[in-house]
Amino acid sequence: MFNFDFVKPSTIADAVAAMAQDGAQALSGGQTLTPTMKQRLASPSVLVSLTGIAEMKGVCLGADGLSIGGATTHATVAAEARAHYPALADLAANIGDPMVRNRGTIGGSVANNDPAACYPSAVLASGAVVVTNKRKIAADDYFQGMFSTALDEGEFITGVTFPVPEKAAYVKFNQPASRFALTGVFVAKYASGVRVAVTGASNNGVFRWTEAEAALSASFSAAAVEGLTVSADDLITDLHGTAAYRANLVKVLTKRAVAGAK
């Protein structure tokens, strides 16, 4: 690890100022960033910790849906979102291990947009709004491919607002080593229709499986996706599974998510 300065602002305004410094980078749970720094693959000159900002923490049900502060840990979401959005709480409860869940945050995860991360599928399937220090970004505009998002330089996530569905479920198939999603599918049923988002599977990061959305909007049952096929084009092939295998998982997990939605 290289040397760096460390600041821990207590308001969003102070964080904005701190992030304006040369070489500044946001630090939340550090579950992704610290290992990268230890391997000397990242060398920020200033780390701006966002976890001391009270207005960026907590879970709160409002008119627009369930708002979760950007610096809220997975463990807090697992506990506090349960009454309002159980599928989201389940997702958070199955990220990593207790240490990861007690440090890692929704803001860090959504900002990082790891192609195998869990949260992006929930954000996309819920049609959530990513709130930053500057603006609100619709989920459909936010994710721009593996590790790539609509965030500008210095911009950070202050919260995410999830419209609460009638029913939803997240089904994750673990990559055997990391236990990130080898493939994960989030299905959310709203009055306006069903949204299906897939993580872990595509070279382009999280994506919506629109054929399944149409079929499920017409009939919300596992049988409705039975006849569909998932193209393996652009899906990931790696040590842990081929594109064809992932294509199979997308369908299998979608059916299971539909069957298990609550």
Added chain:
Amino acid sequence: MPKDTGIGASSKRREDVRFLSGKGLYTQDIALAGQTYAVMVRSNVAHGKIKSINTANAAAMPGVLAVFTGEDFKDVGGNPAGWLINSRDGTPMREPKRPVLAHGKVRHVGDAYAAIVAETYNQAKDAAQQLADDTEIEELPAIIDMKAAVANPANRVHDEIPDNLCFDWGWIEDNRAAVDAAFKSAPHVTTLELVNNRLVPNAMEPRASIGEYNPGTGDYKLTTTSQNPHLTRLLVAAFVLGIPENKLTVVAPDVGGGFGSKIYHYGEEALVLAAAKKLGRPVRWIAERSESFLSDAHGRDHVTKIELASTKDGEILAIRTETLANVGAYLSNFSTATPTFLHGTLMAGPYKVPHVYVNVKTVFTNTAPVDAYRGAGRPEATFSIERVVDKMCRELGLDPFEVRRKNLLTPDQFPYTTPVGLVYDTGNYQATLDKAVELGDVAGFEARRAASAAKGKLRGMGLSTWIEACGIAPSHLVGVLGSRVGLFDAATVRVNATGNISVMTGAHSHGQGHETVFAQIVADKLGIDESAVDIVHGDTSKIPFGMGSYGSRSLAVCGSAMNKAVDKIIAKGKKIAAHMLEAAEGDIVFEAGKFSVAGTDKAKTFGEIAFSAYVPHNYPLETLEPGLEETAFYDPANFTYPAGAYICEVEVDPETGKVDIASFTCADDFGNVMNPMIVEGQVHGGVGQGIGQALLENTVYDENGQILTASFMDYAMPRADDVPFYTVDHSCATPCTHNPLGVKGCGEAGAIGSPPAVVNAVIDALHRGGHTHVTHIDMPVSPARVWAAING
């Protein structure tokens, strides 16, 4: 009645108190005044010619004290191979020199070609990066695939070895014609090609070494993560650096697991000693986890074709194998013994097989060295045999339990000389099989299968009847077979004046629990309290010359030495007692901690005898030396042969290919059991590693020799929820016939017996589920592979 103390009691592991409360003392915990930090500079290409290394910039960086390259060590001896193997044509194996730091060429990703020593760790890291930038390496084509390595002699890992072959070994060459003839006339031949996947040992504590040098006395000290401090001393002192053995102390303090990977001497140990001498300051090197993946000796990595000749009703007539075994870029100390005498000699399994022939070609590649890893050669043998027997049963429509029963050796056949050179002393393989069938409730399988099917899961059951040779090893035998070391062990029992005892053992405990078990044995034999006995190990300045711990040898070999030393203590105690009690020595009996004159109430306690040995006011000084301390060396007469039967049940999710272990039943024969709880723990751990190999773990190099599984993000270690609650039994014991404790060893059994049980269970599940085209899936049997097999 279970005992609550002494031999056979499940005494709690006393060492766990310090391990679990953070009070262990590991190499990294040792802080020395004036210590400096070494960082190795490792190759990031698999194969390359070192064109130039410019050390000037790195040497000038802040805090840098010294820069070492291969040039600094080119004149010192290489790290030797401990076992000479001859090829079938009688020529000796090829032994390229393994340098402290790579010189001339780098031969695998992670091969260290330079080292930096600096005031701080970060300064050393910075300079290591600089040095890497200032090094010019001309990349050469990487030799990764074993078949290509042998077929393509133009590419050479070592320029002087034309075909990348270390040796081409036949076992037993004289039997070959008879074996071939048996195949020619056999009613049925089953053939299976399989891969025994390469594993990274992944001990919890990465390797670490601290070198010290005392310029006043010329004494060196090496504190290091070793399973065998005396062996390490011998290697680094006599073979590599040329330090007189009496000038080097090697200390292996608490060591967090080894699984074989810490048997071997590594270049970093020589480096820290040489650097300590040069700088006159302690030099510490602590591996990062990623360095463990790159530079620890890996395990397994065989590609095997096995053929089994049988009658139509499953009687085994002959076994023939051809194996390519990867040794990686250099010979690690026991890398040549593992695929040969720890593998080929086990190829008859627990069966009466008249004819066996094993061929092993050992191949150099541009990968990390491969050596013994928990089980070492015996898991590879067991996997090959148990998989091919299973395949034979399927081909002939026979019941795998019945076929085993038909072929297993029977108790009246011991001692049994196998066609591959071993003499099994004792066993009862039917008993362990029957026990496993009972405990595994084989009769109830069909109901469980139906219940799984109702959930959409395919259930299968797999069997493995396994044997191993351990208690390594009879020196006279291994000497004939090419070993360059003896494999005895030693213990000193020191009775202190106040009657408590320090036992110095050549065996080293790095998780096994010797401190508990060895104390139980000594206390039991002397009739004293376990808490009055302490076990001292891991320091060559304190312990007698022993060979350390691996090959399930600690209890069978070192425990036997200790037992012998205790017998000497008792014999001496009788002499002292005879004098004190004014009786004839032949009339003294020792029982329950008392020396007494037979048939009288005249007695002295053990404590009184000890005291008089050290305060010899009334003592037979004319005939006996004072003191009560005895050392014994013990060299076993034979290997020990633990054996058992394992039954695994799995549930396969046919939609995703995911395999869950539903149950795992072990019926083992370890001979006499000293501490049942610890034995069960060893089986749990071993089976856990076997399940890891069978379902999860794999080391993958791409065609350029980059290791793709260099962290836990991609290398799948088994976790608690990957393994079931085990059913473990060791009641079918046939005590070893040739060591005094009647023990056989249990450390490796689980890792040896379990992988084929798991894979057999998966194949069984698929067959019962109608996927009868699947005859084999290579390990790790990952979800993706199972799914591909089903849909293939």
